[in-house]
Structures are given as structure tokens and as C-alpha cells.
Amino acid sequence: MSKEGAHRAGFVALVGEPNAGKSTLLNALLGEKVAIVTPRPQTTRNRILGIWTGPDAQIAFLDTPGIHAPPGKKKALNRYMNEVALSALLEVDVVFMMVDAAARAARATPERPQAAITETDRRIVARLREAKKPALLGLNKIDAFPAPLLLPMIDAYRSLYPFEEIFPLSALRGEGVSRLPDLITPYLPESPPLFPPDTLTDQAERLLAAEYIREQVIRHTRQELPYATGVEVLLFDESERESERGPGLVRIEANIVVERDSQKGIVIGKGGQMLKRIGTAARQDLERLLGCRVYLGLHVRVEKDWTKTEKGIRKLGYQ
CATH class of the missing domain: 3.40.50.300 (P-loop containing nucleotide triphosphate hydrolases)
Structure with missing residues (x-):
């Protein structure tokens, strides 16, 4: 008892x-x-x-x-x-x-x-x-x-x-x-706290950035596209996050990965407008998360049938 x-x-x-x-x-x-x-x-x-x-x-x-x-x-x-x-x-x-x-x-x-x-x-x-x-x-x-x-x-x-x-x-x-x-x-078992009291998640900010970008891809694109979409963060630069001259800056570069050229066209949109909307919404979310300005550079890359292979999903961090 x-x-x-x-x-x-x-x-x-x-x-x-x-x-x-x-x-x-x-x-x-x-x-x-x-x-x-x-x-x-x-x-x-x-x-x-x-x-x-x-x-x-x-x-x-x-x-x-x-x-x-x-x-x-x-x-x-x-x-x-x-x-x-x-x-x-x-x-x-x-x-x-x-x-x-x-x-x-x-x-x-x-x-x-x-x-x-x-x-x-x-x-x-x-x-x-x-x-x-x-x-x-x-x-x-x-x-x-x-x-x-x-x-x-x-x-x-x-x-x-x-x-x-x-x-x-x-x-x-x-x-x-x-x-x-x-x-x-x-x-639950009797136990002292397992994490510091102010901890909300163990997710690294780099991983959260990828998820926030993927969320906006899903919200902005067609019904069938989200299941073929992944995000890989290429750069997460915090060197200017602490600044004495004003709000700091985090620089993020990421690839939105899809399976076919037709999907790439959907993500980019006419004249690049869809990619711009995705980027703007994701950047605003990331600025709230990180508490500073964010430069977000997004690119779209085709990785054929990446969701169907173990190698493909591991490359996108699902392992």
C-alpha cells in the first residue's frame, strides 16, 4: 500500500x-x-x-x-x-x-x-x-x-x-x-520527479523546428501531399541568438522532402507563392518558440519513394 x-x-x-x-x-x-x-x-x-x-x-x-x-x-x-x-x-x-x-x-x-x-x-x-x-x-x-x-x-x-x-x-x-x-x-509509482520542474519536453529545438515546418506544409497543401512530406534541418545557427544590440537571431536552413516532381511543384506553388506562405507561417511560429528573430531558408528536394524504404525513413530521422 x-x-x-x-x-x-x-x-x-x-x-x-x-x-x-x-x-x-x-x-x-x-x-x-x-x-x-x-x-x-x-x-x-x-x-x-x-x-x-x-x-x-x-x-x-x-x-x-x-x-x-x-x-x-x-x-x-x-x-x-x-x-x-x-x-x-x-x-x-x-x-x-x-x-x-x-x-x-x-x-x-x-x-x-x-x-x-x-x-x-x-x-x-x-x-x-x-x-x-x-x-x-x-x-x-x-x-x-x-x-x-x-x-x-x-x-x-x-x-x-x-x-x-x-x-x-x-x-x-x-x-x-x-x-x-x-x-x-x-x-503511478511512488517516485521523486524524473525531470527538473520547469521542463516541458525533451525535444531539441532543432527537431521542433523541423516539426513546425512540417506542420505548415500539411496545413497549406493538398490532402494527399502530407503523407509524402518530410523535413530535414540543414543548419540551426544560434551564434547570434544573444545580442547586446537588440533582439537576437537564429538562422535555420531546411529541406522540405517530397517523393515526386509533381509534389515539389505543389509545395513551391505558382511563382514560389506557396513556399513563401509556408515559410512565413513557420517562421512566425519559430519566433514564438525561440523568443527571437528567425531567418528561415526553405528548399524543396525530391527523394523518390522515401516513405517506402527503411533507408529513406532513417535519413529523415525516423528510427
């Missing part, structure tokens, strides 16, 4: 299908943007660590890629993202599974709430049984959810797996978000 009032700390995996709202939840919990968010599925590709610190607990959240249908042997990147997410369940102290409750409502009725459960849910639950870790379930986007379905859906998920807690929330609106640390803390 744990001592009352003992400090607790540990790792919690955020898992679920693409667009369940995991990254939105992480940013809402921390009050800062540590994970990029777009309307497109499969935006998150790596584990993103976000650290919540309270007076009696510290929770290291791992935001994982959305788990999706196995793509077979064609896409090394998809296989990588699925394995990153599913393997996290075995390595953490607690699992927090999220589902898009609003989307599930379209599949179910009060008489047939089990129809809300997807094959991906069953894959995650199979790994939960293997991991034998405490697991909680969040029904996200509850602001767009029909009230008569709530209790039947909770019962359906309780029949699927013995979750420690099942509760509704809206990560985007912040509804129910503040309850999450209190719900998770009892399932």
Missing part, C-alpha cells in the same frame, strides 16, 4: 487512432505547444514527450503516432509509426487510450453501442492485455457527441476491457482536461 501523500512520477502513453486528439490533449495539459496539430490524420510520426509537473506528481506523457490499419509491405513509414505507438504500451507505467467519440457516434446507436468499437481498438486492447499496465479511456470530442449514446458507449468499452477509468472530455475546448492528472496519479 502506498504511503498517503507520497510523491508519484512516471510515464503515460497517449494512444489511439489518427485524429483522436492526442496531440491536442498534450498541448492543453501543458499549456504550451510541444506537439504539432493539423486536421490531417497521421500528423504525429515520432513519440513526443510532454512533462506535466504538479505539487505531488510529475507525469511524462508520450504522445504517439495514430495507430492505423497495417499498410502491408509498401510503406516503411507507416510500419514504423504503428510500431512506435504499440511498443510504447510495453514501456510505460500507465496507458491513456483516446477515441474520437463524435466519429464513433456515427457508427453506433443506443441499442447497438458495440458498433462504435473498431478493429484498431481491438488491436490496442490486445496489446494492453499483453502489457498488463493500468489503462484509462478518454472519450474525446464529447462536445459533438449525442448524450443518449454516452452511457451505452461507456458500457460497450467496459465490456471490451477493464479500464480503470472511462470519462468524457473535449481536448480542444479544455473540458475535462484538468481532471486527467488527478485521475492518472494514483496509478
